[in-house]
Amino acid sequence: MLCLNMQLHKCIFGPVLLMISSGFIVKGPSDPLVVPLGGSVVLPCSVDKPLAADTLKVVWIRTDSNTLVHVFHSGKSISEAQFKDFQNRADFFSENIQHGNFSLLLRDVRVEDKGFYRCKVYSDVDSDEALVEIKAVERLIVTRSAHNISAFVGEDVALNCSVDSHILPEDLEVSWKKTDGDGDVFVLTYPKSTTLLESSDERYRDRVEFFTDEIHRGNFSLKLRSIRTEDKGVYMCLVFAGRLSANTTVELQQLGFSVIHIFVLFLCISACVSSVVLFVLWRSSQDARTALFFQMCVVSAPNLIMFFAFLFWGVTEGFLSETVVCCAHCALRILLLLWASPHSERFPGNRKTALHCSIHLEYSLFTNIIYSVLFQSFREKSLNYSESDRVLITILFGIMILICIINIIFLLAEMIINQDGHVRAILDFVSDIGHDALPPLQLIFLYYAFGAASQALFYIGVFPLFLTLARYNWKDACLNNMKCLRSARRGAWLVFMIVVTFIMVYSYLIALEKEKDCFGWTCVAAFLQILWGIVVLKHSFGDLDLPFRRNVCLIGSVGVVSVDSIALMAELIQKKITGDRAVGDLRMVVFPCECVFACSVLMLVIFEPYFKNQHLCHQNETGSDPANESNQNHHVPNEEVCHQMLPNGQRQNTNNESLEMRSLLQTQNNTT
Incomplete structure (x- = not known):
C-alpha cells in the first residue's frame, strides 16, 4: 500500500517538478494563423522569464521540410544560416530578445509559406519549444492570358480569367463587365454558385456563358458567341472574396469584317447600282411591255435586296425591333411604289384594283408587324404587371390584330374577286371602321402596355370624337352641305390630318419615353400615321390620281433606297473603325427619309386637281395632244377654268360665283 501511494505521488508531482527544474516555458499562439498573401505576419514565440543572452540559442525550423528559417545564437542573429527562401524575409525583433520575446517577423508571405513552424529555445540548463501554424494564406489572384484577343465578327471567343484563392470557387463572386464607352455595362455575373443572366445587358444576355465544367478549378473565363463590332473594347473580370477583391482586364481588339459583313456591304452596293441601272433601262425602253417589265424591276428588286441586307445586318449587329421593322418596311414599300407607278393605270380589271388596294394592304400588314414586336417587348416586362392588366393588354392586342387580319382578307378578296355581295359589304364596313379605330386602339394599347394607364383613359374618352371626324364624308358632305370649293375641302x-398626326407622334413619345429605343419607335409611328392618312384620303375622296408618277417612282425607287443603303454601309464601317454605332438605331434614318417621301406623295394626291388643271391648261395653250400623255383618260378642263388660271398664279376677278362653282364641279366630275 505504501509503495502504491509513493508511485501515485510520483505520477502527479513528477511533471510539475520537471517544469520547475527546467526553469522556463516556451509559449506560442493559441490559434492557427491566417495570413494575407503578400503581407507580413508575426510568428509568436516567447518565454515566461528572461534568459541569459550568452547561453541562449533560438532556432526557427519549418517542420514539414526541416528547413532552417532563422537562428539566434551567442547574442546575435545568424542570417547566413537561413534557407535561401527566407533570407531577407524573416527577422527577429532584436530589441525584444532580452525580454524573452523570440517572435519572428515573416514578410512578403507566399502561398508556399503555409504549414507548421517550430520555435525551439535552448539554455545552458534546459530547452523547450512551441509550434506555430500558418493555417491559410489569404489570396485572391486573378490572371488572364498574356495577349489581347483579335477575332472576326461572327466568331466565338473566350475571355480568359483564372482565379487562385484559398476560398472555394463556389464561394466567390465574379462579375464580367465592359468598361469602355459611356459607362460600365454588365456582361455576366456569378454570385456564389449561381449564374445570373438577368443582370446581363440585353446586348449580351443570349450570347455569354461561363465554362461551367471549369469553374471548380477557378476558371471563370467568359465565352462570348457571335461577336459583333460593338463588342470591341476592354472587359474586366472582377472577383470578390470577403474583404478581398482583385480584377484583371482583357481587350477585344482588331475586329475584322466577317463574311456576313462583306455580304451586307455587297448587298447595299448592289441595291444602289441596280436601282440606277434599272431606272435608266426603264426610261430608255421604247416597247411598252419592256418598259413595264423594267418598271416592276426598279420598284421591287432594290427593295428586296435591302430586305436581305437588313436581315443579315440583324443577324450580326442589329437588335430585334430594328431588324424586324426595317426588313418589313423594305418588303412592304414595294406596294406603295406599285400604287404610285406610272403604268398602274394601264392595268386592266382586277390588276388595276389590286394596285389601288396595295396601299391599304401595306398599312394593314405593317401595323400587324409593328404591334407584334411591341407586344413581344411588353411580354418581357409583363412580370411586373397584375394579372388583370396583362389580360386587358392581351385583349387589346388581339382586337388590333383581328382588325388588321379582316382588312387583309377584305383587300385580298377585292383584288381577286372584285364583285359586290353581302359578304363583301360586311367586310368593307368592318374594314372601314377598323382603319379609323386602329390609331386610338394603338395608343390605348401602348399606354397600358408601357406603364401610362392613366393617360389611356383620355384616349378612351376622345375615341368617339376621333371616329366621327375620321368617318366624315369630306367629298360629298362638305360639297353639298357647306358649299365649299374643292381646294377648301x-x-x-x-389640317385635320396634320393635327391627328402630331397628336399620334407626340403620344408615342409619351407612351414609350421609358424605352431606350423610344425615338426609333416614334419615327416608325410617324410613317405609319402618314400611311393611315393616305388610306383615309382615298376613302374620303374616292380613287385619286397621283401626278408626276415618273418623278415619284424615281425618288422612291432610287433616292430612298440609296439613302437606306448608304446609311447601312456607314453604320457598318463606323462600327468597324470605332466599335460603336454612329446612329445607334437605323430606324432613325430609314423612317424619317421614308416619311419625307410619303408626305410628298400625300401632298401630290391632295393637290392633284391643281397640278392636273395647270398641266392640261398648258397643253391647251401649246396645242399639245393630251392623248400622248401617260394618263389618257383625262379630259381637257373647262375653258372657263383654264382661263381663270393665269401664268402668275392669280385668279381673275369675277362677280358670278355660281359660274365658278359650276365650272369647278364640272372639272371635278371630269377628273374623278
Missing part, C-alpha cells in the same frame, strides 16, 4: 382635311 382638301385643305380642311389636310
Whole structure:
C-alpha cells in the first residue's frame, strides 16, 4: 500500500517538478494563423522569464521540410544560416530578445509559406519549444492570358480569367463587365454558385456563358458567341472574396469584317447600282411591255435586296425591333411604289384594283408587324404587371390584330374577286371602321402596355370624337352641305390630318419615353400615321390620281433606297473603325427619309386637281395632244377654268360665283 501511494505521488508531482527544474516555458499562439498573401505576419514565440543572452540559442525550423528559417545564437542573429527562401524575409525583433520575446517577423508571405513552424529555445540548463501554424494564406489572384484577343465578327471567343484563392470557387463572386464607352455595362455575373443572366445587358444576355465544367478549378473565363463590332473594347473580370477583391482586364481588339459583313456591304452596293441601272433601262425602253417589265424591276428588286441586307445586318449587329421593322418596311414599300407607278393605270380589271388596294394592304400588314414586336417587348416586362392588366393588354392586342387580319382578307378578296355581295359589304364596313379605330386602339394599347394607364383613359374618352371626324364624308358632305370649293375641302382635311398626326407622334413619345429605343419607335409611328392618312384620303375622296408618277417612282425607287443603303454601309464601317454605332438605331434614318417621301406623295394626291388643271391648261395653250400623255383618260378642263388660271398664279376677278362653282364641279366630275 505504501509503495502504491509513493508511485501515485510520483505520477502527479513528477511533471510539475520537471517544469520547475527546467526553469522556463516556451509559449506560442493559441490559434492557427491566417495570413494575407503578400503581407507580413508575426510568428509568436516567447518565454515566461528572461534568459541569459550568452547561453541562449533560438532556432526557427519549418517542420514539414526541416528547413532552417532563422537562428539566434551567442547574442546575435545568424542570417547566413537561413534557407535561401527566407533570407531577407524573416527577422527577429532584436530589441525584444532580452525580454524573452523570440517572435519572428515573416514578410512578403507566399502561398508556399503555409504549414507548421517550430520555435525551439535552448539554455545552458534546459530547452523547450512551441509550434506555430500558418493555417491559410489569404489570396485572391486573378490572371488572364498574356495577349489581347483579335477575332472576326461572327466568331466565338473566350475571355480568359483564372482565379487562385484559398476560398472555394463556389464561394466567390465574379462579375464580367465592359468598361469602355459611356459607362460600365454588365456582361455576366456569378454570385456564389449561381449564374445570373438577368443582370446581363440585353446586348449580351443570349450570347455569354461561363465554362461551367471549369469553374471548380477557378476558371471563370467568359465565352462570348457571335461577336459583333460593338463588342470591341476592354472587359474586366472582377472577383470578390470577403474583404478581398482583385480584377484583371482583357481587350477585344482588331475586329475584322466577317463574311456576313462583306455580304451586307455587297448587298447595299448592289441595291444602289441596280436601282440606277434599272431606272435608266426603264426610261430608255421604247416597247411598252419592256418598259413595264423594267418598271416592276426598279420598284421591287432594290427593295428586296435591302430586305436581305437588313436581315443579315440583324443577324450580326442589329437588335430585334430594328431588324424586324426595317426588313418589313423594305418588303412592304414595294406596294406603295406599285400604287404610285406610272403604268398602274394601264392595268386592266382586277390588276388595276389590286394596285389601288396595295396601299391599304401595306398599312394593314405593317401595323400587324409593328404591334407584334411591341407586344413581344411588353411580354418581357409583363412580370411586373397584375394579372388583370396583362389580360386587358392581351385583349387589346388581339382586337388590333383581328382588325388588321379582316382588312387583309377584305383587300385580298377585292383584288381577286372584285364583285359586290353581302359578304363583301360586311367586310368593307368592318374594314372601314377598323382603319379609323386602329390609331386610338394603338395608343390605348401602348399606354397600358408601357406603364401610362392613366393617360389611356383620355384616349378612351376622345375615341368617339376621333371616329366621327375620321368617318366624315369630306367629298360629298362638305360639297353639298357647306358649299365649299374643292381646294377648301382638301385643305380642311389636310389640317385635320396634320393635327391627328402630331397628336399620334407626340403620344408615342409619351407612351414609350421609358424605352431606350423610344425615338426609333416614334419615327416608325410617324410613317405609319402618314400611311393611315393616305388610306383615309382615298376613302374620303374616292380613287385619286397621283401626278408626276415618273418623278415619284424615281425618288422612291432610287433616292430612298440609296439613302437606306448608304446609311447601312456607314453604320457598318463606323462600327468597324470605332466599335460603336454612329446612329445607334437605323430606324432613325430609314423612317424619317421614308416619311419625307410619303408626305410628298400625300401632298401630290391632295393637290392633284391643281397640278392636273395647270398641266392640261398648258397643253391647251401649246396645242399639245393630251392623248400622248401617260394618263389618257383625262379630259381637257373647262375653258372657263383654264382661263381663270393665269401664268402668275392669280385668279381673275369675277362677280358670278355660281359660274365658278359650276365650272369647278364640272372639272371635278371630269377628273374623278
